[in-house]
Amino acid sequence: MLLQMKGITKRYGSLTANDDIHFTLAEGEVHALIGENGAGKSTLMRILYGEEQPTEGQILIAGQEQSFTSPSDAIRAGVGMVHQHFMLFPSFTVAENIVIGREPRAGMGFDRKAAAEHVRALSEKYGMPVDPWAKVADCPVGVQQRIEILKVLNQGAKIVILDEPSGALTPLEVEWLLKAIKRLAKQGISFILISHKLHEVMDSSDRITVLRDGRVTGTVRAEETDAVKLSQLMVGRELALTEKKPIVPGKNILEVREITIHGSKGGKPVLDHIGFTVRAGEIVGIAGVSGNGQSELLQAISGLRGIDEGRVLLDGQDVTGKTSGTFREAGLAHIPEDRYMWGSAKEETVADNAIMGHMRSFSRGGLLRKGLIKETVAQWIDAYKVKTGSLDTRGKHLSGGNMQKLIVAREMAHGTPFVIAAEPTRGVDIGAMETIHDALLKRREENGAILLVSSELTEILKLSDRILVLFEGRIAGELGAEEATEERISILMAGGTGVETN
Template identity: 65%
Template sequence: MLLQMDSITKSYGSVTANSNVQFSLKRGEIHALVGENGAGKTTLMRILYGMESPSSGEILLDGKSVSFASPADAIKHKIGMVHQHFMLFPTFTIAENIVIGREPAKAVGFDRKAAAAETARIGKQYGMPVDPWKKVADCSLGMQQRVEILKVLYQGAEVIILDEPTGVLTPLEVKELLVAIKGLAAQGKSFILISHKLQEIMEVADRVTVLRDGKVTGTVDAKDTNAEQLSRLMVGRDLIHISRNETSRGKQVLEVADVSINGSKTKPILKNLSLHVDEGEIVGIAGISGNGQSELIQAIAGLMKPDSGQIKLLGQDVTGAPVGAIRERGLAHIPEDRYQWGVAKDATVTENGLMGHADRHQKFGILDGAGIRGMVSEWVSRFGIKTGSLSTKAQYLSGGNLQKLIVARELAQQTPFLIAAEPTRGVDVGAMEIIHGELLKKRDEKGAILLVSSELTEILKLSDRILVMYEGRIVGELDAETATEEQISLLMAGGTAVG
């Protein structure tokens, strides 16, 4: 056994993130670690990578007990990690990104030529060629992922932790990545693969360990298991299938016609994009993140002015109108990134809940405090938002509870139109079910919803129609009844629609 994590327990105050976890890794093995958000995967890997220290338990490397005080320690022991959010320096070149921390030097200077040569060499050696002098900012996400892996290899890693490595990749890039991983494993490198995409795991992993609520619920050989068994181990019960009612679609609510946003780079961000959302339907937008979805949402919500084209809400032109006017007209908006757009972290739960509702709870410009607290506390009980009190600061709420607060706030606007961008990103299964149920309820009540999500399962589960975005355009429209994951994946990667 190359690596063993023995009885690892980690608790933060009263919260136990890992409880008595056993985990092992053989040389040349690809060992997948799966579990829901918050199951403790990331904590376990942070412990292994020296970013956290365990409350109890020990790590054995080649049978010897080791302890890491910092990532530098872990790197010294040939453990490398590719983080979910890339740890790259965008304005630096690929070579600089790869050699950083162990730069080749000439006299007192940093020998950039040697760095480039070395980069080219290891790229070739591991079958992942790169252009050493290219700036990382100009690279595709797939290329950036490659740089991350090469960086870890350059550091001499034998054990490589990959945290959700395929989340931002196109299906083609995913395939390439999986092939590369297998090739490296054949050369004797060992991988820990954190993922919640069960198909990928079944395709590439040798063994799978499942975590739930910080505990290991099973370690199985990949060949002896299947996706259903794994998801049962992950969730602890069979998933509830939400049934969708048939509704009749009504009149058009949102119309986006021929909208373009040029952006500063050579490629336009949005290119002559048109779509519409009608009463009583959820239109899902699928796509790899970074294909213009964020800008589309911002243009509709009034946060960004399109360079050309028109956006109509309930028949009225709202292109480039101030946010307040569009909201007045009938927009509610669950933002893509809740910390960036959705809350003020230092403000209280009540204050965060008030945004967009202030006009309804005032007289002569003076706020109706009691009415506001009543409104927010009703949401708290209806959505089961766990908060100390209404005057707790938003930053002390967990991600899921914060998201529930935002969803409650926006649904309470009772507007004809709702943008739901990544409505369940990073929330637990329970919260996800509540949020999904509420969205469907709004649809049944003749609401029009534009759903933007990078989770295909979510898109398939909720949408009536599915639009696929690629490089700022809609490249396909599918009926949710008949659409398959394969079809969508292909479109997401820039392929053309088949059938």
């Protein structure tokens, strides 16, 4: 075996994050590591990458025992990691990012031409095309991920850890990535794939190890298992089927009337006369390749940015140009697409993050009611299975998936007439996904109006009553739930015109 992790245990005081874990990886193998949020996956990989040190256990690479005190030690031993949130310099070129720390020299200076030539050769060798001279800030998310992978390969990595690699990718980018992983594995590169997406895990992996509560519940070959068996290993129970009941929609709750946001320097509008409604008792899905106006639309209808033309009405109230606080008061709940930028404060406590935006509900006479906060937030944590040491734990110590569950619990708890659910299950495990989907459907049954924006077409198809597809800032088409398929949506996402707009 290329890698052996033997009896890995990691304790933080009374908390045991990893408990006697055994994990192996062969040369040229893709080994997936799956489990619920807080199961111990990230801790185990941080230990392998030198970001944490084990309380007990051994790491052997090619039969040699290793002791990593930093990522630099792991990199020297041939271990690289591509984090879920990329570690790139947006203002640097692709080549500059890939060779950083190993820059070719020309006299006393950095030889940019040699760097570009080296990166071009590297990308050809591994079949991962990039433009060495492009600025990273101008590259799509899928290309940025290639840059990260090429960077660790350039550092000499023989073992590559991929943390939720498809989380922000389009379906076509995911398909390309999975093929690239298999191709690189044939060239002798070994991969550890951390993912919540079971169909991707089974399509791309040779073996799958499941963690639950810090322990291994099973290691299986991909061809010998299925999603149901893996789900049971992950959550310890059989998942119930989410049922979407037939409902006759009521009045318009959200009305978006021909809104336009102009592009910079006279370019194309980022939103071009967008108009639609979301009715009570209805989930409207928004699909589209990232960068086609979804983010700007979400910001415009939540008060986070102004619009140049058009109107936004929420539950009959014209909120155009109003503050985000006014949108909240008019009946908006918002699960944001970026949980860290818009939805939480890493340095604040779990309790503070849980009442963010809803302080008035927890105050009397201008003072926060700490007893009510403690009781209510504890109920949310239990209902959504948020794993945290205590209500005083800082947000930065929660896993991304657990922070997401806390935000969803907060936004769904207040019974608002309108909910924006942007990437509501990004980075969460299959059990939490079930809980979040059930919560959205329950709100729908309670006559709530929901705008669902997701890069997961399976999620859009599962939950939506109607689906709008955005392309280059315009609505390229609208499909009812009964006529929508991944193929028809994908055609519209690519700018096709095979479906009439209603």
